[in-house]
Amino acid sequence: MIAEHAVAEGPQRRVVLISGAAGGIGSATADRFAAGGWNVALTDLDVPGLSDVAERLKRLDRLVGVFPGDLRSVSTCQEVVREAASASGRLDCLVSAAGVWTEGPADETREADWDRVLDVNLKALFFLAAAAIPHLAASAGSIVNLSSDAGIQGVAGAAVYSASKGAVTNLTRALALELAPRGVRVNAVCPGDVDTPMLRAQATDFGGDDPAGYLESLLQQYPQADRARFVAAEEVAELIWYLAQDRATPITGANLSIDFGISAGVQ
Ligand SMILES: NC(=O)c1ccc[n+]([C@@H]2O[C@H](COP(=O)([O-])OP(=O)(O)OC[C@H]3O[C@@H](n4cnc5c(N)ncnc54)[C@H](O)[C@@H]3O)[C@@H](O)[C@H]2O)c1
Numbered sequence: 001m002i003a004e005h006a007v008a009e010g011p012q013r014r015v016v017l018i019s020g021a022a023g024g025i026g027s028a029t030a031d032r033f034a035a036g037g038w039n040v041a042l043t044d045l046d047v048p049g050l051s052d053v054a055e056r057l058k059r060l061d062r063l064v065g066v067f068p069g070d071l072r073s074v075s076t077c078q079e080v081v082r083e084a085a086s087a088s089g090r091l092d093c094l095v096s097a098a099g100v101w102t103e104g105p106a107d108e109t110r111e112a113d114w115d116r117v118l119d120v121n122l123k124a125l126f127f128l129a130a131a132a133i134p135h136l137a138a139s140a141g142s143i144v145n146l147s148s149d150a151g152i153q154g155v156a157g158a159a160v161y162s163a164s165k166g167a168v169t170n171l172t173r174a175l176a177l178e179l180a181p182r183g184v185r186v187n188a189v190c191p192g193d194v195d196t197p198m199l200r201a202q203a204t205d206f207g208g209d210d211p212a213g214y215l216e217s218l219l220q221q222y223p224q225a226d227r228a229r230f231v232a233a234e235e236v237a238e239l240i241w242y243l244a245q246d247r248a249t250p251i252t253g254a255n256l257s258i259d260f261g262i263s264a265g266v267q
Helices: 024-035 047-059 074-088 111-139 159-182 197-206 211-219 233-244
Strands: 015-019 039-043 063-066 093-096 142-146 185-191 255-258
Touching: 015 024, 015 074, 015 111, 024 039, 024 047, 024 093, 024 197, 024 233, 039 047, 039 074, 047 063, 063 074, 074 111, 093 111, 093 233, 111 142, 111 159, 142 159, 142 233, 159 185, 159 255, 185 233, 197 211, 233 255
Parallel strands: 015 039, 015 093, 039 063, 093 142, 142 185, 185 255
Antiparallel strands: none
């Protein structure tokens, strides 16, 4: 594992570790925490993508380090948390934004797809959290998980992804209750369709010869009708940022929708 250490300017600066930090929501979250004066530790599978984000944070003197790895391995999750906490001397928040999408008929799902989606979206998220608990208990910190509107309701044709996110939603509640006596809060955000590389890859991989039509058909499901648009990664990052603040102290065990109402019910 490569670790690149840039700052550690004073014990008072709060520290966030972000998984999926090379991705759309993860990188926007890194920028938001850096703008808010926190130091940021980054992890992802995508090393070039991490370098771009790291460069921006370095210029702001907010980079704790880059800790790349495939988080499907439990030992990698543990190593990433250990190295990030040791480089920064503390950990105040863990944001789990690593994730993968799949869709397709259930009776055509291959075991490898099930394993990949559950291992990234659920297993990695759990074992990062587990490794972070002692550090977060020491700082009265918090965890913010990335669930989804698919963690609140089933999405036809995306049973595996829905299963992974439904599990994240309930894992968030259970961990919140378990960790409350230790002063650690645990919440999740549940975005609708967010304009990120994941959404664009979805359209390319599953939109056949009409990726634009795939995206348009998603927007047609929104209650805003012809005013519908995708959520911006920065809007999700703002909610994550809020949940990490002291003013969010009463909020734990929550799964907060940010989805233009798509999960609110039928129209
Ligand atoms: N984009 C959306 O519409 C949307 C909606 C709801 C929820 N989400 C969730 O938000 C989170 C972030 O999604 P995003 O849209 O930013 O996606 P993204 O594809 O832009 O970013 C996801 C990141 O996870 C990383 N990753 C994937 N597998 C990994 C592994 N094995 N180890 C380490 N890192 C790995 C990728 O390299 C990527 O940088 C995901 O959990 C996703 O399921 C996204």
